[in-house]
Amino acid sequence: MWELKNNQLVRAYQFNSFEDAIDFINRIAAICSKENHHPKIVNSYTSLSLTFCTHDAGNTVTELDYKLTKLIDALAL
Numbered sequence: 001m002w003e004l005k006n007n008q009l010v011r012a013y014q015f016n017s018f019e020d021a022i023d024f025i026n027r028i029a030a031i032c033s034k035e036n037h038h039p040k041i042v043n044s045y046t047s048l049s050l051t052f053c054t055h056d057a058g059n060t061v062t063e064l065d066y067k068l069t070k071l072i073d074a075l076a077l
Contacts, residue, residue: 002069007060008053009069013076015046024048024075031071037064 002011015021021043028050032038040051050072052065 002073004061008051009061009065010049010051011069011072013048013050015048018045021046021048027075028072031075032068035064035068035071037068039068 054062
């Protein structure tokens with residue numbers, strides 16, 4: 001689940017392999033590029049964390065951040 005921490009939406013994922021994590025990152029990249037809004041992505045082998053906030057809105061969470069987290073959640077199903 002996404003958590004609100006320090007005015008950012010954060011979620012961690014765990015995958016079975018490095019390749020699965022990278023595949024998920026690539027699928028996220030397509031969505032984020034289409035919306036022109038990109039998360040902070042941290043990958044370490046099979047662990048992945050995403051962080052969203054809108055820098056243009058003073059580093060706070062906006063409707064666009066929530067929209068993208070919902071689109072990403074749909075990928076993870």
